[in-house]
Amino acid sequence: MKAVRVHAYHSRPVVEEVPEPTVTGPFDVVVRIGGAGVCRTDLHIIEGQWAEKSGVALPYTIGHENAGWVHEVGSGVTNVAPGDTVILHPTPTCGLCHACRAGDDMHCADNAFPGIDSDGGMAEYLLTSARACIKLDPATRPEDVAALADAGITAYHAVRKAVPLLPPGTTCVVNGAGGLGHIGIQSLAALTATRIVVVDRNPEALKLAEQLGADETVVADGTHVEAVLDLTGGHGAEVVLDFVAEQGAQQDAFAMTRRAGSHFVIGYGSNIDIPTIDIISTERNVVGNLVGTYNDLAELMVLAQAGKVTLHTRQYPLDAALDALADLDAGRVRGRAILVP
Structure with a gap:
C-alpha cells in the first residue's frame, strides 16, 4: 500500500x-x-x-x-x-x-x-x-x-472544559480561526450563549468565522489586544481559547484575558513567558489541553x-x-x- x-x-x-x-x-x-x-x-x-x-x-x-x-x-x-x-x-x-x-x-x-x-x-x-x-x-x-x-476533538474538548466559565453575558476570544479554531467557534455557538470574538490575521478566515457564529471579528494587525480590551470595557475576556500559541500569539492571548479569567492553550510551538506576579495578582489561569x-x-x-x-x-x-x-x-x-x- x-x-x-x-x-x-x-x-x-x-x-x-x-x-x-x-x-x-x-x-x-x-x-x-x-x-x-x-x-x-x-x-x-x-x-x-x-x-x-x-x-x-x-x-x-x-x-x-x-x-x-x-x-x-x-x-x-x-x-x-x-x-x-x-x-x-x-x-x-x-x-x-x-x-x-x-x-x-x-x-x-x-x-x-x-x-x-x-x-x-x-x-x-x-x-x-x-x-x-x-x-x-x-x-x-x-x-x-x-x-x-x-482538530475537532481538540477544539471541542477545550470548549467543553470552558463551558462552566461561559454563562450568558461573558465573552470568549477565539485566537486563530484556522483548522481547529473554526471548529471551536461552532462548538461554542452550539454549547454556550457567550459572546464570541474571533482574532485572526487573515481577513478570509474572519469572513468564515462570521458565517460560523462569531459575534465580533478582529484582525491581528498589532492592535488586536487593544481592540479586544475595547470590546470588553477594558477588562479582557473571561476565556481565551488560543489555537495559535506561537510567534507571540501566546503572549497576546494571556494579555486578552481578564482578571480571574482563563487562557486555554491549545496550539503550540513557542514558550509562554508570564511574570508570576501577573498570575497571582490577577488570579488568571493557564490551562493546557490535550486532544x-x-x-x-x-x-x-x-x-x-x-x-x-x-x-x-x-x-x-x-x-x-x-x-x-x-x-x-x-x-x-x-x-x-x-x-x-
Missing part, C-alpha cells in the same frame, strides 16, 4: 509502498482509510519537535486524524464489523488503568498514538483497536469528518451529524501529500486539508 513516511527530521516525507498492516491481537482493527487530516502537528513532527517525546523509530507513517471503513477485525472485536464506517479516536487505549476507567482516556497509562509514536493513517490502511472506533451512519463520507478525530476523550469525540459526532458542526476542507489525493503539507505551512488552507487515498 502507499503511505506518507518520515525518513529523517527536517526533510520532506516520502510517499512510498509499504506492507499492509494485519490483525495480530484479538482487539485489533484494520481500517481502510477514506480520509486522513493534515495537521500542523505533522509539520512539527517533520521539524523534529516530537522526536524526543514520541521516541518513534524512523521511518514511520504520519497521520493522526483518520476515518474510513473497517477492513478486518480481531477475534475479540464485537463493536464493529468489516464494512462499517468509522471515525477513529486518535489514541487507542487499554481500558484498564485509572484514567481510562475515569473516562479520561487520553491520559491512559498504556496508550498508543498512531501518527505520533507509531504508524499513522496517511496511508491506504491503518492498524488500530476496537476501543478507538466510533461507528458512523453508513452514509457518512469519511473524508468529510476525518479531521474531527483530532480529548472518546466521549468528547462521540458527542462531537452527534453535533456533526446534526449539522451543528461542519468541517471546511480542501481535499488532496494521497500522492499529493507533500503539496498539502506545503499549502498548510504557507497558510494557503482555509479550514482543514484532507488526504483521500
Whole structure:
C-alpha cells in the first residue's frame, strides 16, 4: 500500500509502498482509510519537535486524524464489523488503568498514538483497536469528518472544559480561526450563549468565522489586544481559547484575558513567558489541553451529524501529500486539508 513516511527530521516525507498492516491481537482493527487530516502537528513532527517525546523509530507513517471503513477485525472485536464506517479516536487505549476507567482516556497509562509514536493513517490502511472506533451512519463520507478525530476533538474538548466559565453575558476570544479554531467557534455557538470574538490575521478566515457564529471579528494587525480590551470595557475576556500559541500569539492571548479569567492553550510551538506576579495578582489561569476523550469525540459526532458542526476542507489525493503539507505551512488552507487515498 502507499503511505506518507518520515525518513529523517527536517526533510520532506516520502510517499512510498509499504506492507499492509494485519490483525495480530484479538482487539485489533484494520481500517481502510477514506480520509486522513493534515495537521500542523505533522509539520512539527517533520521539524523534529516530537522526536524526543514520541521516541518513534524512523521511518514511520504520519497521520493522526483518520476515518474510513473497517477492513478486518480481531477475534475479540464485537463493536464493529468489516464494512462499517468509522471515525477513529486518535489514541487507542487499554481500558484498564485509572484514567481510562475515569473516562479520561487520553491520559491512559498504556496508550498508543498512531501518527505520533507509531504508524499513522496517511496511508491506504491503518492498524488500530476496537476501543478507538466510533461507528458512523453508513452514509457518512469519511473524508468529510476525518479531521474531527483530532482538530475537532481538540477544539471541542477545550470548549467543553470552558463551558462552566461561559454563562450568558461573558465573552470568549477565539485566537486563530484556522483548522481547529473554526471548529471551536461552532462548538461554542452550539454549547454556550457567550459572546464570541474571533482574532485572526487573515481577513478570509474572519469572513468564515462570521458565517460560523462569531459575534465580533478582529484582525491581528498589532492592535488586536487593544481592540479586544475595547470590546470588553477594558477588562479582557473571561476565556481565551488560543489555537495559535506561537510567534507571540501566546503572549497576546494571556494579555486578552481578564482578571480571574482563563487562557486555554491549545496550539503550540513557542514558550509562554508570564511574570508570576501577573498570575497571582490577577488570579488568571493557564490551562493546557490535550486532544480529548472518546466521549468528547462521540458527542462531537452527534453535533456533526446534526449539522451543528461542519468541517471546511480542501481535499488532496494521497500522492499529493507533500503539496498539502506545503499549502498548510504557507497558510494557503482555509479550514482543514484532507488526504483521500
